[in-house]
Amino acid sequence: MCDSWVRLTSVLIEHFRSVAHGELSLVNRRRVHSASVLGLCGQNGSGKTALIAALRVLQQILSRHSVDENLTEYIQAGERCARLSFDFCVRFDSGEVPVSYEFKIFRRLRLSTDAPDDEAEQGETVNPVIQDEKLYAALPEKNGGLRRTLLIDTSGNPFIPVSKYRQLIGRSPEARANLTVAKKLAEERRLSFIWSPALLEQIKQRMGSSPEALPLSEQVCKILQRLNLYGTAQLFVFGPAAGMPKHLDVLPLRMKYESSQEHTAPFGSVPLTLNGPALLPEPMFLSVQRNVHQISLVLEKLIPGLEIQLKDLGNELSSAGQMLKRVELVSVKNRTPIPLRYESEGIRKIIAVLPLLIGVYNRKSVTAAVDNLDSGIFEYLLGELLRIISEQGRGQLIFTSHNFRPLETLDKGSVAFTTANPLNCQY
Incomplete structure (x- = not known):
């Protein structure tokens, strides 16, 4: 496959x-x-x-x-x-x-x-x-x-x-x-x-x-x-509706990792929380760390001087006897690490959607659906990101927006509008 x-x-x-x-x-x-x-x-x-x-x-x-x-x-x-x-x-x-x-x-x-x-x-x-x-x-x-x-x-x-x-x-x-x-x-x-x-x-x-x-x-x-x-x-799929992960709560990582454990999946997605420390299986730690580093390289190009890191807070043993890593995402400015949960809403939103946009840019097999993508992100920056993905990306991005300005960077065939008629909501 x-x-x-x-x-x-x-x-x-x-x-x-x-x-x-x-x-x-x-x-x-x-x-x-x-x-x-x-x-x-x-x-x-x-x-x-x-x-x-x-x-x-x-x-x-x-x-x-x-x-x-x-x-x-x-x-x-x-x-x-x-x-x-x-x-x-x-x-x-x-x-x-x-x-x-x-x-x-x-x-x-x-x-x-x-x-x-x-x-x-x-x-x-x-x-x-x-x-x-x-x-x-x-x-x-x-x-x-x-x-x-x-x-x-x-x-x-x-x-x-x-x-x-x-x-x-x-x-x-x-x-x-x-x-x-x-x-x-x-x-x-x-x-x-x-x-x-x-x-x-x-x-x-x-x-x-x-x-x-x-x-x-x-x-x-x-x-x-x-x-x-x-x-x-x-x-x-991310959005504020009930039952869906919210943009500002998790960092969605698509990853592969090696493991000698018999039942460990070789692929999958890891929703890493942005709101505080999290626990990861030890074999997964290095792969998640590499993912975070790749996101940080892109982030630094968008916002000079800003990077993110995965901080290792030590090991813990689960009730099932599995060795876990306690980790937390931090932002780094001027070599000073700050827990990501204390960053502004706009910075956290950009960091949260970056893995999705990177996945859509690199892989034809990835589909990302995001509700209110424009919320909290500078419209010029979002517009440039959308234009680059549309013209050079490989995957699929579906998003909703209240603000029409970022959509102006897209071809008209990539924009749809809802109607107020619920009986014929021709998008």
């Missing part, structure tokens, strides 16, 4: 937050750049944050995390569910594959078992449920063309179309029973069934036992695994 990447191409939102219906294309049809940059501007309440929140839900689903418990609050009043749909361009060694994924978020009442019978209504809580998932891909046909094909639709039990189910899973009653249980557990745990390890494992088992199912099974496995990697380590 070294030559593979994923790029979001469009988003559709229905009955989610303030948006009854909204569509947004992330493709610049005016000018072709290696990077994909989209700045979304509009008045308050017009749906800008809804886009970032939708991407946050996508990130959780693709990375196999439970969606936030308060997600039901995002469903518009009077509606049974919210619907989100995403189109991707997925690049494999063999070529590009257009992929679409959509799902609905339903409310489900959950009665607290601790509540007495006469207090049953007070014990009710609302649980978000991910249902009616659909996965499409444009697969090659015998005549050499591509045809958009529905691969998995979870509205059936355990999924339809029947023809695709039999190709991917077979006719085994045991496999059907396992998937039925996995689907039920996914709903209870606020997870996606399509991205569950259980479904992927059943498809892999079918690949080993049925050669005639191999081509489709291989393609579906590649799509599921590649988008899971994208959600886990290459899609970064």
Whole structure:
């Protein structure tokens, strides 16, 4: 997968937050750049944050995390569910594959078992449920063309179309029973069934036992695994909405590190707090330190005389017996280190977004989505950063802005506007 990447191409939102219906294309049809940059501007309440929140839900689903418990609050009043749909361009060694994924978020009442019978209504809580998932891909046909094909639709039990189910899973009653249980557990745990390890494992088992199912099974496995990697380590979403990391709270680092520990992942993202000391596994320390140094080199070019360092505060032993490093981010001016939490909001904001912008600049596989990117950053400096990324970068940047001035440095095809009409929020 070294030559593979994923790029979001469009988003559709229905009955989610303030948006009854909204569509947004992330493709610049005016000018072709290696990077994909989209700045979304509009008045308050017009749906800008809804886009970032939708991407946050996508990130959780693709990375196999439970969606936030308060997600039901995002469903518009009077509606049974919210619907989100995403189109991707997925690049494999063999070529590009257009992929679409959509799902609905339903409310489900959950009665607290601790509540007495006469207090049953007070014990009710609302649980978000991910249902009616659909996965499409444009697969090659015998005549050499591509045809958009529905691969998995979870509205059936355990999924339809029947023809695709039999190709991917077979006719085994045991496999059907396992998937039925996995689907039920996914709903209870606020997870996606399509991205569950259980479904992927059943498809892999079918690949080993049925050669005639191999081509489709291989393609579906590649799509599921590649988008899971994208959600886990290459899609970064930041904003002030509930459930999302805030810009000024963490330094998002995308990193690789070596470790002799058997279960240590070779890649991933590390949200390093900007608000005080943090604990890191000892094998991770040197890689995080190198990341911070690279960020500091860029920072010094933007703000002469300012650098950041990762201060080693000593070792600690966790309750599980793991050796940890206690560290803190500090800024250095005139050779004087100051804990980063005491720096100005503007400086902390620039430092917080720099890893995202560096990642988008260097790597085609990285997508960063940031709400209110213009808040607290000098507009001229932000405009120059956006221009450089748009013209010379490789990855994808999606951001919202209240200030139109930084957007003037971008090509018109990289700027979109929200409308005040929630029934037709054409971005």
